[in-house]
Amino acid sequence: MEWNKTYHRRKICIIFFSVVLMSMVLCGRLVYLMLFEGKYYETQAKDLQQRERKIKAARGKILDRNGVVLADNKSVCTISVIHNQIKEPEAVIAMLVKELGIPEEKVRKRVEKYSSLEKIKSNVDKETGNRILAYGYAGVKVDEDYKRNYPYDTLASKVLGFTGGDNQGIIGLESVYDKYLEGTDGLILTTTDARGVEVDNIGEERKEPVAGNNLRTSLDANIQMFAMQAANKAYIQKEADSVSIIVMNPSDGAVMAMVDYPEFHLNEPFQLIEEYKEYEGTKKEQEYCNRMWRNQCINDTYEPGSTFKVITAAAALEEGVVSLEDRFHCPGYIVVEDRRIRCHKTTGHGAESFVEGIENSCNPVFINVGLRIGADHFYDYFEQFGLLHKTGIDLPGEASTIMHKREKIGLVELATISFGQSFQITPIQLATTVSSIINGGNRVTPHVGMQVENGDKKVIKTFDFPAQEGICREETSEKMRFLLEKVVSEGGGNKAYIEGYEIGGKTATSQTLPRSAHKYISSFLGFAPADDPKVLVLVIIRNPSGIYYGGTIAAPVAKEIFENILPYLELEQ
Amino acid sequence: MPKRRRGEKKTTYFDYNLLFIIIFLLCFGLVMLYSSSSYTSANKYGDSAHYLKLQARNIAIGLVFMFYFAKKDYHVWRKFGRLAYWGALGFCFVVLAKVPGLTRSSHGQSRWIQVGPIGFQPSELAKIAIIIYLAMLIERIPKQLDKVSSMAKVGIRLVPLVLFVAVNNLSTAIIILGIAVCMLFVASPKYKEFFVVAVLGVLFIFAFINIASYRSDRVEAWKHPETAGDKGYQTMQALYAIGSGKLFGKGLGQSLQKLGNVPEAQNDMIFSIICEELGLFGAVCVILLFVLMLWRMMVIANNAKDLYGALLVTGIMSHIAIQVVLNIAVVTNTIPNTGVILPFISYGGTSLVFLMAEMGLALSVSKGIRLDTIE
Numbered sequence: 001m002e003w004n005k006t007y008h009r010r011k012i013c014i015i016f017f018s019v020v021l022m023s024m025v026l027c028g029r030l031v032y033l034m035l036f037e038g039k040y041y042e043t044q045a046k047d048l049q050q051r052e053r054k055i056k057a058a059r060g061k062i063l064d065r066n067g068v069v070l071a072d073n074k075s076v077c078t079i080s081v082i083h084n085q086i087k088e089p090e091a092v093i094a095m096l097v098k099e100l101g102i103p104e105e106k107v108r109k110r111v112e113k114y115s116s117l118e119k120i121k122s123n124v125d126k127e128t129g130n131r132i133l134a135y136g137y138a139g140v141k142v143d144e145d146y147k148r149n150y151p152y153d154t155l156a157s158k159v160l161g162f163t164g165g166d167n168q169g170i171i172g173l174e175s176v177y178d179k180y181l182e183g184t185d186g187l188i189l190t191t192t193d194a195r196g197v198e199v200d201n202i203g204e205e206r207k208e209p210v211a212g213n214n215l216r217t218s219l220d221a222n223i224q225m226f227a228m229q230a231a232n233k234a235y236i237q238k239e240a241d242s243v244s245i246i247v248m249n250p251s252d253g254a255v256m257a258m259v260d261y262p263e264f265h266l267n268e269p270f271q272l273i274e275e276y277k278e279y280e281g282t283k284k285e286q287e288y289c290n291r292m293w294r295n296q297c298i299n300d301t302y303e304p305g306s307t308f309k310v311i312t313a314a315a316a317l318e319e320g321v322v323s324l325e326d327r328f329h330c331p332g333y334i335v336v337e338d339r340r341i342r343c344h345k346t347t348g349h350g351a352e353s354f355v356e357g358i359e360n361s362c363n364p365v366f367i368n369v370g371l372r373i374g375a376d377h378f379y380d381y382f383e384q385f386g387l388l389h390k391t392g393i394d395l396p397g398e399a400s401t402i403m404h405k406r407e408k409i410g411l412v413e414l415a416t417i418s419f420g421q422s423f424q425i426t427p428i429q430l431a432t433t434v435s436s437i438i439n440g441g442n443r444v445t446p447h448v449g450m451q452v453e454n455g456d457k458k459v460i461k462t463f464d465f466p467a468q469e470g471i472c473r474e475e476t477s478e479k480m481r482f483l484l485e486k487v488v489s490e491g492g493g494n495k496a497y498i499e500g501y502e503i504g505g506k507t508a509t510s511q512t513l514p515r516s517a518h519k520y521i522s523s524f525l526g527f528a529p530a531d532d533p534k535v536l537v538l539v540i541i542r543n544p545s546g547i548y549y550g551g552t553i554a555a556p557v558a559k560e561i562f563e564n565i566l567p568y569l570e571l572e573q
Numbered sequence: 574m575p576k577r578r579r580g581e582k583k584t585t586y587f588d589y590n591l592l593f594i595i596i597f598l599l600c601f602g603l604v605m606l607y608s609s610s611s612y613t614s615a616n617k618y619g620d621s622a623h624y625l626k627l628q629a630r631n632i633a634i635g636l637v638f639m640f641y642f643a644k645k646d647y648h649v650w651r652k653f654g655r656l657a658y659w660g661a662l663g664f665c666f667v668v669l670a671k672v673p674g675l676t677r678s679s680h681g682q683s684r685w686i687q688v689g690p691i692g693f694q695p696s697e698l699a700k701i702a703i704i705i706y707l708a709m710l711i712e713r714i715p716k717q718l719d720k721v722s723s724m725a726k727v728g729i730r731l732v733p734l735v736l737f738v739a740v741n742n743l744s745t746a747i748i749i750l751g752i753a754v755c756m757l758f759v760a761s762p763k764y765k766e767f768f769v770v771a772v773l774g775v776l777f778i779f780a781f782i783n784i785a786s787y788r789s790d791r792v793e794a795w796k797h798p799e800t801a802g803d804k805g806y807q808t809m810q811a812l813y814a815i816g817s818g819k820l821f822g823k824g825l826g827q828s829l830q831k832l833g834n835v836p837e838a839q840n841d842m843i844f845s846i847i848c849e850e851l852g853l854f855g856a857v858c859v860i861l862l863f864v865l866m867l868w869r870m871m872v873i874a875n876n877a878k879d880l881y882g883a884l885l886v887t888g889i890m891s892h893i894a895i896q897v898v899l900n901i902a903v904v905t906n907t908i909p910n911t912g913v914i915l916p917f918i919s920y921g922g923t924s925l926v927f928l929m930a931e932m933g934l935a936l937s938v939s940k941g942i943r944l945d946t947i948e
Contacts, residue, residue: 009875011759012887016871019894023860026898029905033815034853041816048813049829193612194833 050189050205051116051196056145057183059167060212062160062174065256065450068221071160071174071266073146077129078122083114084197086139096120096140099132116196122165123147148174150266156224158295159258159395159448162269170269171293173215173448176394180452180461183212213460214453218254223247226564230539231261234557238544244297244427247561250435250527250536253444253465255393264292299397301424302540305510306361306550307525308420308430312370313358313483314437315381317476321372324479326354334364336415341367344509358483359491361507363419370418375409378417385471386443387425391432393446394463401425420508431538434525438484438504438533440477443468485530493524495555498562501571502530505558507550512543519543524554528562534571537561588939591869595639595917595932598862599632602918609831609846610839610920624839624920631922635929642933647882647941650934654709658734661702664695665737684742693923696738696745701927703734703749704756704888711760712881718761727757744911747778748895755891756884759874795909808906810835811845815905822852839920841912844904859918863897873939882938889931 033041062071079100086092089111096107100121110118122145124132129142148163161172167182169175186209191199224247231243247257264273272280276288294300316322332348333340343349343363349356357365370378382388382403390398402424404413416422425433428446436443445465452461484504487493493505505526512519522544527536539554539561547553606628611621620626650657664686668676677687684694710727717723731753739746754774758767790804798805798812814830817823828849831838838846848856867890874886899913914921916928 005762005880007762008759008880008883012871012874012883012890015755015759015887015891015894016867019867019898020864022898023864026901026905026907027857027860029902029907030815030848030853030856033812033905034818034848034856035820038816038819041813042819045813045817045830045834048834049832191829192832193616195616199829199832 053188055186055209057209058211060181061214063216064219064221074149076147077124078143078145079120080141082139154263157263181212184210220256224257227257227259231259240541241543244540246431246538250439250533253446297427303510305420305508307508316369328365330364366418367415375414379406441472443471492551496559503528504530509550520548522550522554524558526558586942594866598917631925635926639929639933643936647937654706657702658706661699696742697923697927708884751895759887791909814845814849818848818852876942878941
C-alpha cells in the first residue's frame with residue numbers, strides 16, 4: 001500500500017524538530033552546569049574526593065626581651081591508621097603494640113574500627129616515628145607534628161600558659177596571643193574513592209603550613225629567675241601558702257618578671273605539683289589544677305594594707321590637705337565615730353611630722369589625713385588614679401577591684417580605706433597605681449607582650465599600651481618619691497635598704513578575712529632609683545609562719561631581688 | 574534525487590548511515606561503560622572487565638536480533654501485532670503477580686522475568702510490543718483517525734498495558750505512552766487535540782508526582798538536591814561529575830566520580846561520567862550523534878514504502894528520542910530523578926537487545942525504500 005500523505009511527513013518532521021529543540025535546551029543546561037556552575041561543582045567534588053590530613057603549623061616562639069626562648073616546639077609524630085588500606089592487620093597491631101607500648105586491645109580496637117583515619121597516638125618522639133615508618137606497612141600513617149616545649153619548665157609558668165592538644169593556647173600569654181602564635185595549618189590532600197581508599201597514581205596535593213609568629217615579651221628571663229629564687233626561698237623559710245612577686249618598669253608598665261610561687265610544670269601542665277599531689281586521682285583534681293594554674297598577681301584580690309598609704313598620701317598631697325611639715329600626735333589609737341581604731345604601735349608614736357608618720361606607717365596619721373580628704377573626694381581619687389577599673393594587662397582573668405559604693409562610705413569606712421583595709425585590689429593594680437604615682441603621674445597599662453616578629457626577627461606588629469597622663473601633679477609625684485625613699489632609709493622599710501642605692505618603698509602587713517583566723521599577708525613594695533624609678537618590685541607573702549610583719553620578712557626578699565637586678569640592669573649607684 | 578550506485582541496476586536502498594551510527598554508538602558505549610565501571614567492578618568482582626564482558630555478550634545477542642530483524646521483511650510483524658501486545662501484557666502480569674520461580678527482584682523492585690539462565694525485563698518488551706501493535710492497528714484504520722472517537726478507541730486498548738507497567742515502573746509507562754502519542758500524532762491529521770492531550774499529560778504527570786509519596790521525595794530531591802540527603806545523593810554526585818568536566822573534560826578514564834561516588838555509574842548516570850571525562854564538547858557530540866540517528870530515522874520514515882513501515886520507524890524514533898531526552902534531563906537534574914537508561918551506552922541487557930531489534934526493524938524498513946522515490 002502506497003502512502004504519500006504529506007501531513008504524515010510533516011508530523012514526523014515536527015517530532016524530529018521538537019526533539020532537536022529539546023536537545024538544544026539540554027545542551028544549554030549542560031553549558032550552564034559545566035561552564036558557569038562548573039567551578040562550584042568542581043570544588044564540591046574535590047572536597048568529596050580528597051581526604052585531608054592536617055600538617056600542623058609550628059607555633060610561634062615566646063621570647064623574653066633579650067630573645068631568650070621561653071617557649072618553642074619539639075618535633076614529634078602522630079601515628080594513625082587508615083582502616084581500608086591495612087593489608088596485614090595482625091602485623092600492624094603487633095608492631096604498634098611493640099613500638100608505642102599501648103595495650104593490645106586498645107590498638108586492636110582502633111585498627112579494626114571502620115573509619116577513614118583513626119589516630120593511634122600523638123606526641124610520639126621522632127625516632128619512634130621513623131622506626132614505624134621503616135616497617136613500611138600499608139595503611140599506617142606517620143605525620144610530623146609539633147609539641148610545645150618550655151625549656152625552663154616552671155619559669156613564669158602562670159604568665160606564659162600552655163597549649164592544648166590542638167595547639168591552642170589555654171591560659172596566659174599562649175591564650176591571649178593565640179592568633180599571632182598559632183600559624184596556619186597546612187594540608188595534605190589525597191584523592192580517594194568513595195570508600196576512602198587512596199587512588200594510586202594520583203599524586204598528593206600539599207598546602208604547606210605557615211608557621212606562627214614569635215612573641216617578644218617584656219619579661220627578662222634572668223630577672224624572672226632571680227625573682228623566682230627569692231620567692232622560692234621565702235616560700236620555704238616562712239612556710240608560706242604562696243609568694244607573689246611582680247617586677248615592672250614603672251615608667252611604661254612593662255612587666256619584667258611575675259612570679260606566683262609555687263609555679264607548675266609547663267611541660268606537664270596537667271600533672272599536679274608536689275604540694276597538691278594528695279589530690280591526684282580524686283574528684284578535686286580538676287579544682288586543684290585550676291588552683292595551680294591561677295595567677296594570684298592578677299586573678300585574686302586582697303586587702304593591700306599599709307602599702308596603700310602611698311595612695312592615701314598621694315591623694316592628700318594632691319588635694320593639698322597635708323604638707324610634709326604638718327604635725328600629728330599618735331596616742332596609740334584614734335576614735336572615729338564610736339570606733340576606737342588602734343595603731344600597730346599600741347603605745348603610740350607620740351608627736352610626729354607627716355614624714356615621720358609615713359616612716360612609722362602610723363595609722364592615726366593616715367586616718368586623720370583620710371578624714372581631711374573626705375569620703376567623696378577620696379572616692380574621686382580612686383577614680384582619678386584608675387583604681388576602680390581593671391589595669392588592662394594583657395593576661396587573662398584579671399579580677400576587678402572590690403570597693404564600697406560611693407554613697408556607702410561613712411567615716412569608719414573612710415578611716416579603714418585610708419590605711420588600706422575594707423576593700424580589695426589585685427597585686428597588679430597596686431603595682432600599677434603606685435607606678436603611676438611615682439613616675440610623674442602617668443597611669444600606665446601593665447603589659448607583658450611587646451611585639452610580634454616573624455622567623456627572621458622582622459617586627460610585624462608592635463603592641464601599643466596607652467598611658468593616661470596627669471593622674472597626679474609632677475610635684476606630688478616628686479614628694480611621694482622623697483617620702484618613700486625616707487621610709488626605706490629611715491623608716492619601716494629599712495630592711496630593704498641597700499648601701500649605695502636610693503630605694504623607695506613601703507611595707508604592709510594585712511590580716512586576711514576572716515580576722516579570727518589570724519592569717520596575714522606580708523608585703524613590700526619598693527622601687528629604685530628613688531629619684532628616677534626604673535624598676536618597681538612588689539613582694540607578697542601569703543600566710544607566713546612565725547613573724548609576719550612585712551617590714552621584717554617581705555622587705556628582705558625585695559632587697560635580695562634589688563641586689564641582684566640593680567647591677568644587672570646597670571642602674572648606677 | 575535518486576541515488577545511483579554501481580550502474581543503475583540496484584533499485585533498493587539500505588541505510589548504511591544509520592547502521593554506521595548504531596555501530597559507532599555501541600562501540601563508544603562499550604568504551605564509556607568500561608571507563609565508568611572498571612574501578613568499581615574490579616573492587617566488587619575482582620575483574621575490571623566484568624561489566625564490559627557482560628555488555629559485549631549483550632551486544633552480540635543484540636547483533637543477532639538486529640540482523641535477523643533487518644533481513645526479515647517487516648510486513649511479517651503485522652501478523653504478530655496482537656501476539657506482541659498480549660504477550661507483553663502477560664509477562665507484565667507475571668512480574669506484577671511475582672509468580673515464584675519466574676520472577677526476580679533487583680533494587681527493591683520486582684521487574685524481571687527469570688527462567689533458568691534467561692532473564693529479561695518485560696517492560697522493555699512492552700516498548701517494542703506497543704510499536705508493532707499500534708502500527709498494525711493504525712494501518713488498518715487510517716481514515717478513521719480523523720475522528721477523535723476512533724483515536725480514543727485505539728488509546729483505550731493501550732490502557733491495560735500502560736497500567737500494568739506503571740505499577741512498578743513509572744518511567745517505562747511514560748515512555749510507552751509517549752511512543753503511542755507520537756505514533757497517533759503522525760497517523761492523525763489533527764493538531765489541536767494532541768496539544769490538549771499534551772497539556773493534560775503534563776498535568777497528569779504533575780498530579781501523579783505529587784500524589785505518590787515516594788515520588789514526592791524525588792520532587793524534593795529534584796528541587797533541592799543538596800539538602801535532600803540520601804534522596805538527593807545520586808543527583809548531587811552526577812552534578813559534581815558534570816561540573817567537574819568543564820569544556821573538554823578530564824580526559825578519557827580520568828573521572829574521579831566513577832570511583833564509587835556516582836552509584837553504579839555504568840547505568841542510568843553514565844552520561845554524567847561522559848561529561849566529566851569528555852567535557853561539554855564530548856557531551857554535545859553524543860547528543861549530536863543521537864540527533865543524527867533520529868534524523869536518519871526521520872528520513873527512513875518519510876520515505877517508507879508504506880504507512881506501516883513509516884509508523885514502525887516513527888515509533889522507534891520516538892522511543893529513542895524520549896529515552897535520550899529523559900535520561901539527559903534526569904542526569905542534569907532538569908527533571909526529577911527517574912530510572913531511564915541512555916540507549917546503546919548504559920549497561921543493561923534487555924533494553925539493549927530490544928533496542929537493537931528495533932534498529933533491525935528500522936533498517937528493514939529502509940530496505941523497502943525504492944531509490945527512485947527518495948526525496
